[in-house]
Structure formats: structure tokens, C-alpha cells
Amino acid sequence: MSSNTVLMPERHYLNDGHSLKSWLLTKDHKRIALLYLFAVTFFFLIGGAFAAMIRLELATPAGDLVSDETYNKMFTMHGVMMVFFFLIPVVPAILGNFLLPIMIGAKDLAFPKLNLASWYIYMLGSFFTLYAIVTSGLDTGWTFYTPFSSTASTTAVIPAGIGVFINGFSSILTGLNFIVTVHRMRAPGMTWFRMPLFVWAHYATAIVMVLGTPVIAITLVMLVAERAFHFGIFDPAVGGDPVLFQHLFWFYSHPAVYIMILPAMGVISELIAAGCRKQVFGYSFVAFSSLAIAVIGFLVWGHHMFVAGMSVYAALVFSFLSFIVAIPSAVKVFNWTATMYKGSVSWDTPMLYAIGFIGLFSIGGLTGLFLASMGLDIHLTDTYFIVAHFHYVMVGGTILAYLGGIHYWFPKMTGRMYSEFLGRLSAGIVFIGFNLTFFPQFILGYLGMPRRYHTYPADMQMLNVLSSAGASILAVGFTLPLFYLAYAWKYGPVAGSNPWGAVGLEWNTTSPPPTTNFEETPVVTWDAYEYPTPVEGHVA
Amino acid sequence: MSEHIVPKSTYYAIFGALMVGTALTVGAAFVDLGPLNTIVALSIAITKASLVVLFFMHVKYSPKLTWLVVIGSVFWLLLLLGITLGDYLTRGMRTFG
Amino acid sequence: MLPEAVAHNHGGHHPMLAHHFDSLEEQNVASTLGMWVFLVTEVLFFGGLFMAYTLYRMWYPDAFALSSNELDIRWGAFNTAVLIGSSLTMALAVHAAQTGERSKLVTFLILTMVLGTVFLGVKGIEYADKFEHHHVPGLNFHFEPVSEMAHAQIFFSLYFVMTGLHAIHMIVGLGIMTWMLVWSMNGTITKEYASPIEISGLYWHFVDIVWIFLFPLLYLLGRTLPAVTH
Numbered sequence: 106m107s108s109n110t111v112l113m114p115e116r117h118y119l120n121d122g123h124s125l126k127s128w129l130l131t132k133d134h135k136r137i138a139l140l141y142l143f144a145v146t147f148f149f150l151i152g153g154a155f156a157a158m159i160r161l162e163l164a165t166p167a168g169d170l171v172s173d174e175t176y177n178k179m180f181t182m183h184g185v186m187m188v189f190f191f192l193i194p195v196v197p198a199i200l201g202n203f204l205l206p207i208m209i210g211a212k213d214l215a216f217p218k219l220n221l222a223s224w225y226i227y228m229l230g231s232f233f234t235l236y237a238i239v240t241s242g243l244d245t246g247w248t249f250y251t252p253f254s255s256t257a258s259t260t261a262v263i264p265a266g267i268g269v270f271i272n273g274f275s276s277i278l279t280g281l282n283f284i285v286t287v288h289r290m291r292a293p294g295m296t297w298f299r300m301p302l303f304v305w306a307h308y309a310t311a312i313v314m315v316l317g318t319p320v321i322a323i324t325l326v327m328l329v330a331e332r333a334f335h336f337g338i339f340d341p342a343v344g345g346d347p348v349l350f351q352h353l354f355w356f357y358s359h360p361a362v363y364i365m366i367l368p369a370m371g372v373i374s375e376l377i378a379a380g381c382r383k384q385v386f387g388y389s390f391v392a393f394s395s396l397a398i399a400v401i402g403f404l405v406w407g408h409h410m411f412v413a414g415m416s417v418y419a420a421l422v423f424s425f426l427s428f429i430v431a432i433p434s435a436v437k438v439f440n441w442t443a444t445m446y447k448g449s450v451s452w453d454t455p456m457l458y459a460i461g462f463i464g465l466f467s468i469g470g471l472t473g474l475f476l477a478s479m480g481l482d483i484h485l486t487d488t489y490f491i492v493a494h495f496h497y498v499m500v501g502g503t504i505l506a507y508l509g510g511i512h513y514w515f516p517k518m519t520g521r522m523y524s525e526f527l528g529r530l531s532a533g534i535v536f537i538g539f540n541l542t543f544f545p546q547f548i549l550g551y552l553g554m555p556r557r558y559h560t561y562p563a564d565m566q567m568l569n570v571l572s573s574a575g576a577s578i579l580a581v582g583f584t585l586p587l588f589y590l591a592y593a594w595k596y597g598p599v600a601g602s603n604p605w606g607a608v609g610l611e612w613n614t615t616s617p618p619p620t621t622n623f624e625e626t627p628v629v630t631w632d633a634y635e636y637p638t639p640v641e642g643h644v645a
Numbered sequence: 646m647s648e649h650i651v652p653k654s655t656y657y658a659i660f661g662a663l664m665v666g667t668a669l670t671v672g673a674a675f676v677d678l679g680p681l682n683t684i685v686a687l688s689i690a691i692t693k694a695s696l697v698v699l700f701f702m703h704v705k706y707s708p709k710l711t712w713l714v715v716i717g718s719v720f721w722l723l724l725l726l727g728i729t730l731g732d733y734l735t736r737g738m739r740t741f742g
Numbered sequence: 743m744l745p746e747a748v749a750h751n752h753g754g755h756h757p758m759l760a761h762h763f764d765s766l767e768e769q770n771v772a773s774t775l776g777m778w779v780f781l782v783t784e785v786l787f788f789g790g791l792f793m794a795y796t797l798y799r800m801w802y803p804d805a806f807a808l809s810s811n812e813l814d815i816r817w818g819a820f821n822t823a824v825l826i827g828s829s830l831t832m833a834l835a836v837h838a839a840q841t842g843e844r845s846k847l848v849t850f851l852i853l854t855m856v857l858g859t860v861f862l863g864v865k866g867i868e869y870a871d872k873f874e875h876h877h878v879p880g881l882n883f884h885f886e887p888v889s890e891m892a893h894a895q896i897f898f899s900l901y902f903v904m905t906g907l908h909a910i911h912m913i914v915g916l917g918i919m920t921w922m923l924v925w926s927m928n929g930t931i932t933k934e935y936a937s938p939i940e941i942s943g944l945y946w947h948f949v950d951i952v953w954i955f956l957f958p959l960l961y962l963l964g965r966t967l968p969a970v971t972h
Contacts, residue, residue, distance in 0.1 A: 217760075277783050288710065288775060289775060315782055316786055317786075319783045320725065322787055323786075323790035323791055324790055326903065330899070330903055331899075337892070338794055338899050338903075343892035343895045344798075346797065349793075349797055352729045353729075403724060416731075416732045416734075416736040416738065417738075419731050656833045656834060657830070667819065671819050671962065676966065686958040701833045701943070702947045711774075714775075715778070
């Protein structure tokens with residue numbers, strides 16, 4: 106398909122039907138990706154609002170902004186919104202949905218109607234949870250620990266539990282769709298080892314979604330039944346075990362963090378390759394490391410329960426395996442860095458986010474090793490060290506990768522280019538704001554400041570003020586793209602099919618792509634990252 | 646992918662085996678075998694389930710990927726059960742003597 | 743680009759072929775794999791309940807044995823036979839679909855649904871019985887001997903969640919069968935397009951397998967204990 110760098114294509118997926126019905130009943134994976142984009146962004150803003158409340162309260166040592174009960178609701182709802190309604194779907198349901206079929210040369214995912222259903226299920230689940238929030242709220246922590254959640258809490262545990270349960274099906278259906286698509290819908294010649302690493306990452310993620318999500322689903326069923334009908338499964342009063350809840354909860358919720366990071370790592374592989382115009386170093390190692398993370402990630406959940414009363418021997422095994430799971434992540438970091446070595450490195454916005462990811466994810470991952478060590482974890486658990494650790498990997502990691510990906514594929518999705526100046530500016534603001542917000546929290550945790558408390562000792566105020574100040578800067582960094590990307594969508598310069606000069610099937614079709622992705626199904630005879638000089642005909 | 650049509654006689658035979666298994670497991674429940682009761686009951690259940698999977702669900706005639714999916718799911722369930730029980734069963738044990 | 747597919751009046755390809763697939767065979771293979779992946783999620787879904795059951799049975803064997811004795815083994819065994827029978831009729835339905843024998847297909851689908859309904863009817867009887875005996879946790883639960891009442895409550899909680907969830911899956915299965923029945927009667931299902939029946943069969947057999955495990959775990963404990971009420 107020849108590219109015309111000046112004009113938009115005449116017909117593409119965005120103008121292929123303008124009615125509300127053509128959007129709400131679409132089967133096009135690209136439109137569904139955009140439906141997710143708007144929904145997920147909305148919930149990110151709600152979760153962000155709760156974060157703002159938290160940081161406002163914590164700017165002073167006394168609990169003077171809200172009561173302790175309200176504060177409990179603030180951090181709970183921040184966690185629930187961000188974990189279940191933002192971090193889990195953000196990369197797979199938006200970028201994954203949009204790009205996966207195109208990257209393997211398919212016309213759509215295997216089950217387009219199921220894909221649309223998964224969006225509606227997401228909306229239904231989030232509506233339930235929103236209902237919980239606007240009625241009595243939720244104060245159990247996003248971890249819903251029993252017996253507080255099953256008996257003592259007076260908040261909307263049941264609607265929230267139902268909402269998260271429903272939302273889980275959205276995740277399961279997306280994963281199911283990805284697995285079947287990758288197995289069955291690759292274009293002729295697209296062997297497994299010619300697939301972009303983005304696809305490998307999403308395939309591994311899909312396996313985690315399918316194996317893990319049902320377990321939290323059944324756990325929430327049991328929790329809701331316990332609370333609604335006074336069943337006795339987690340209730341110590343009848344001999345139930347609250348730690349059983351924790352086992353079942355974390356069996357999913359630890360792999361869930363790999364659902365959050367694996368697709369992001371897939372994005373980074375693409376950004377680094379394109380941004381350095383170089384083959385990803387050790388392609389097969391990176392591909393297999395995604396699978397390794399997915400598998401080993403299921404074996405470490407007990408590290409969330411070191412102080413819960415678990416057997417010391419089981420804890421030893423979980424600790425050891427938690428060290429092991431760091432290895433495939435490290436493999437990726439080494440390989441990305443090696444890719445950059447002697448590459449032709451660009452400093453465009455996507456690359457800035459990618460480099461930021463490598464640094465911040467490494468810090469987050471390394472601090473995870475501190476926490477995997479039982480002796481340290483006993484002191485650091487339930488302190489701000491943990492909070493800092495997971496924000497480094499989830500915000501410094503996943504969100505940075507997502508932002509990099511959104512900028513990188515923005516021209517493909519919209520046909521227009523954003524302002525590179527504003528992109529770089531925002532990336533810088535995000536980086537500075539993020540570190541100012543969360544680095545002090547490592548120190549606070551080390552000093553013993555507990556998490557989920559709305560007060561703290563007065564001598565910790567300075568660090569908390571730094572953190573809150575950082576949060577306001579971070580908020581600016583996150584908000585700016587909303588505006589300049591929206592502006593660019595309408596008024597940005599036309600991008601053409603391959604503004605980055607990148608290699609990949611998505612760049613071989615128009616920007617925006619036609620509804621069926623390709624005019625003709627490609628026949629692939631080349632490897633994924635044919636840099637620096639792709640063969641004639643492999644790239645548009 | 647070939648569509649293998651399993652003969653009806655196979656289905657009837659499997660049905661018979663499943664009914665026999667059901668009768669066996671009910672009968673065995675009334676015999677006091679101590680801890681073996683559980684093992685017998687589970688073994689019969691696993692055998693019955695395997696017959697359903699292999700013949701009624703055609704896995705015996707299905708591609709390797711299907712086998713991988715089936716075995717993988719059972720394996721993952723055993724991971725959940727095994728590792729969690731690994732905690733509960735070793736709780737009473739003292740560390741380092 | 744489309745290979746020779748069964749020529750129906752749809753411009754050369756099968757009316758049930760979705761346009762993002764290149765052939766009916768590709769679609770059937772994908773759909774079958776999709777159903778298998780879905781069943782994986784179901785294994786893990788029920789699996790969480792089996793985990794809870796395993797733990798509490800290990801901790802409270804006496805209470806579990808006594809509670810299990812309260813279940814009517816005759817209804818349980820009968821239902822097991824009914825469900826296995828329905829798996830047979832389902833398999834025969836698939837066979838009829840694959841050989842293009844429409845009337846047999848319809849017959850076996852209806853038989854499967856009848857047996858499934860019988861199963862649910864029996865469960866209704868059992869649940870009513872539990873209610874009468876105050877064995878429903880949260881609803882005036884009472885158990886003799888009182889020393890085991892707390893732990894028995896855990897057994898019955900698990901009993902209701904496990905069999906209740908199973909029953910919900912049966913009801914969904916009946917819904918799917920209704921849909922398949924309609925397609926069988928209106929000619930959508932043919933020898934070339936038998937895969938919806940096969941895929942529905944996979945779901946049905948899975949529900950049967952869950953019961954194959956539920957039955958011994960819930961009904962067959964403590965049967966060697968001295969005389970009980972029933």
C-alpha cells in the first residue's frame with residue numbers, strides 16, 4: 106500500500122460509519138480499542154482524584170482534612186479504580202486490541218463480538234463499582250481482606266465485589282481472544298519467531314489473564330456470599346480462615362501485576378527497536394522471558410503474606426521464587442539496553458518514555474528484591490516502602506510505557522501527528538513529578554511510616570510535603586497529553602502511513618488503517634525488526 | 646484438521662464404564678477403608694473425568710494444542726491446591742530444630 | 743483468496759462464515775480452541791472452591807463427615823446417573839450433527855435438556871429439604887451435635903456455593919441447548935457446520951465433570967459412620 110504523506114486516506118476505520126450505533130455495535134477491534142480508551146481514561150481520572158485527596162491529607166501530619174474512616178475510603182477507592190479499572194486493561198485493551206491483529210496480519214481478533222462484549226462487561230462492572238463509591242463507599246483496602254470485609258465493614262463491599270467480579274470477565278474474554286488470535290490468525294509466513302515482541306508480551310499476558318482471573322472471581326463470590334448470607338467460609342467465629350482468603354486473593358493478584366507490566370514491556374520492546382533503529386538484542390530471550398514471567402509469576406504470591414501467619418517453610422520457598430522471578434525481567438532490561446548500544450537513538454517522546462521506563466522500572470524491580478527478602482520484608486511490609494515500590498513499577502513502569510505507546514501509535518490511530526515539543530515537555534514533567542512524589546516514600550517507609558494511615562509523626566512531614574508537591578507536578582504531566590493529543594487528533598498535521606520510518610506490519614498500512622486493516626493480506630517472509638535497512642517491499 | 650467421528654458404540658461403552666464407576670464409588674463409600682476412602686473416591690472420579698474428557702470431549706482425537714490446554718489447566722489447579730496446602734501442612738513445623 | 747468452501751447462496755461462501763476468517767474450517771478450529779480456553783477459566787473458577795473445601799475437610803473431618811451424611815445419597819447418586827446420561831445423549835447429538843441426521847440431532851438435544859432439567863428438579867428438592875432441616879447457613883442454621891455446628895456451617899456454606907454455582911452453569915447450559923435446538927430445527931446446523939453442537943457439547947461435558955467431583959466430595963463422606971437419619 107503506497108503511502109501518501111500529505112493526505113489522509115479517503116476511507117478508514119474512523120469514518121467508516123458515523124452513527125452512534127456504528128460505534129456502540131462495532132465489531133472492529135480498532136473502534137473497540139477507542140471505546141476502551143475513553144472509558145479507561147475516565148476511570149484513571151477518578152482514581153487520580155482519590156490520589157489527590159490522599160496526598161492533600163498527607164501534606165500535614167494531623168488527620169485534619171478528612172476523618173480516618175473517610176481516609177480509608179479514599180485509599181481503597183484509589184486502589185480499586187487504579188488496579189482493576191485502569192492498570193489491568195490499559196495496555197492490553199487499548200493498544201493490544203488496536204495493534205495485535207494488525208501486527209500479525211489479521212483482519213480482526215478471533216472473536217470480534219466477544220471483544221465488544223468484553224467492553225460492555227467492563228462498563229457494567231465499573232458502573233457497579235461506581236455505585237458502590239457514590240453510596241457508602243468502600244473502606245476495606247483494594248485487597249478486601251477478611252474478616253473486616255466479610256463482617257465488620259459497614260461500606261458497600263457487596264456492590265464493589267460484584268463490580269470487580271463482573272469486570273474480571275472483561276479481562277478473561279480479552280485474554281481468551283488474544284490466545285486464539287495468536288494461535289490461529291497469523292498471516293501466511295508469520296511464524297511465532299517473526300512476531301513482534303509486543304505480540305509475545307500480550308500472548309503471555311493473556312495466559313495469565315485466563316489462568317488467574319477466575320480465582321479472584323470465585324474468591325469474590327465467596328466473599329459476597331459470606332457477607333450477604335452469613336456463610337462461614339472466612340469467618341473465624343465458625344472456624345473459617347482469613348488467611349485462606351489471602352491465599353486465594355493473591356493467587357490472582359500477584360500474577361495481576363504481571364498482567365499490568367508484561368504488555369507495557371511489550372510496548373517498550375517496540376519503542377526501543379524503532380527509537381534506536383536496531384534489532385532488539387536477543388529477540389528469543391526477550392520472547393521467552395515474557396512466558397517465564399507469566400509462569401513464575403504464579404508461584405510467588407505468598408510474598409504478600411510473610412507476616413500473615415504463614416508457615417516459615419512456605420515463606421522461604423516463596424521468597425526464593427520471588428528472587429527468581431526477577432531474572433527474566435532483568436533479561437529484558439539488559440536486552441533493551443544492549444539494543445540501545447550503538448543504535449541510532451532518537452529523542453522523540455516515545456523514546457523518552459521508554460528510557461524513563463527502563464530506569465524507573467529497574468528501581469521498582471530492585472526494591473522488589475528488598476521485599477522478597479523475608480528479613481527485610483518484616484520491617485518494610487505495610488510501610489510506605491511498599492507503596493513506593495509498587496508505584497515505581499506501575500506508574501514508572503506501566504504508565505510510562507502506556508504514554509510512550511500512545512504517542513508512538515497516535516499517528517497510526519488518528520492519522521495525525523502530535524506536537525513533539527509538548528510531548529517531550531510532558532514526559533519531562535511526568536518524570537520529575539513522579540520521582541518527587543515517590544522517591545521520598547522509600548525513605549518514609551524505611552523510617553517506619555505505615556501505609557493506610559491518615560496521620561503520621563510530625564518529623565516525617567518534610568518528606569510527605571515533597572511527595573505531595575511532586576504529586577501536583579505529576580498531575581500536570583498526566584493532564585497535558587489529554588489536551589494536546591485531543592487537539593492533535595483534530596488539527597494535527599497529517600502523519601502518513603509511516604511517520605517514524607519504523608518496521609512492522611502496522612506501518613505497512615494507512616494511517617488510520619482501513620476497517621479490514623489491510624487491502625490485501627500480507628505474506629510475511631521477514632523477521633520482526635529488520636533494522637537499520639529494511640528490504641524493499643517489507644516496509645511501506 | 647480432520648474431523649474424527651467417534652462411533653456410537655464407543656459412546657455407549659464409555660457410558661457403561663461411567664455408570665459402573667458411579668456404582669463402585671457409592672459402594673466403596675460404605676466400606677471403612679480409613680484414609681484409603683478418599684484415595685479410592687478421587688481415583689474413581691479422576692478416571693471417570695478422564696473418560697469424559699478423552700471420549701465425550703474428543704480430546705483423544707484432538708490436536709496437541711488441545712492436550713496442552715487441558716493438561717495445563719489441571720496442572721495450574723494442582724499448583725493452587727498444592728502450594729497453598731504446602732503452607733497449611735508445614736505450619737506446625739518448627740524452624741531449624 | 744477464499745479457498746473452496748461449501749457454496750451456499752452467500753456469494754460463494756458459507757452463510758455462517760464470519761468475514762475475518764478465511765474459511766469455515768479456520769473458524770471452526772478457532773471456535774473450538776476458544777471454548778477450550780474458556781473451560782480453562784472454569785477449571786480455575788471451580789478450583790478456588792475445591793481449594794477451600796480441601797482445607798476445611800482437612801481441618802474438620804468429623805464435622806464434614808457428619809454433615810455429608812445429612813445429604814441424601816440416593817438423590818445424589820441418581821443425579822450423577824442423570825448427568826452422565828445427559829452427557830451420553832449430548833455425545834450422540836454431536837454424532838448426529840456430524841453425520842447430518844437432523845431428526846436424531848433434535849431428539850438427542852431434547853433428551854439432553856430433559857435430563858438436565860430433571861437434575862435441576864432434584865436439586866430443588868434437595869435444597870428444599872435442607873431448608874426444612876435448618877441446614878442453610880444464615881437462615882436459622884442449626885446442626886446436631888451442637889459441638890460440630892460451627893464447622894458444619896462451613897460444610898454447608900461450601901455445599902451451597904459449589905452446587906449452586908454448578909446449578910447456575912447447568913441453567914446456562916440449558917440456555918445454550920435451547921439456542922442449539924433452534925439452530926438444529928431451522929437448518930443452520932449441517933454436516934459441514936456441526937461445530938456449534940460440538941462446542942456446546944464441550945461445555946456440557948465440563949459441567950458433568952464438575953459434578954463427577956462434587957458428588958463424592960460432598961455426598962460420600964462419613965458413610966461408614968453409625969446409623970444416621972437418612
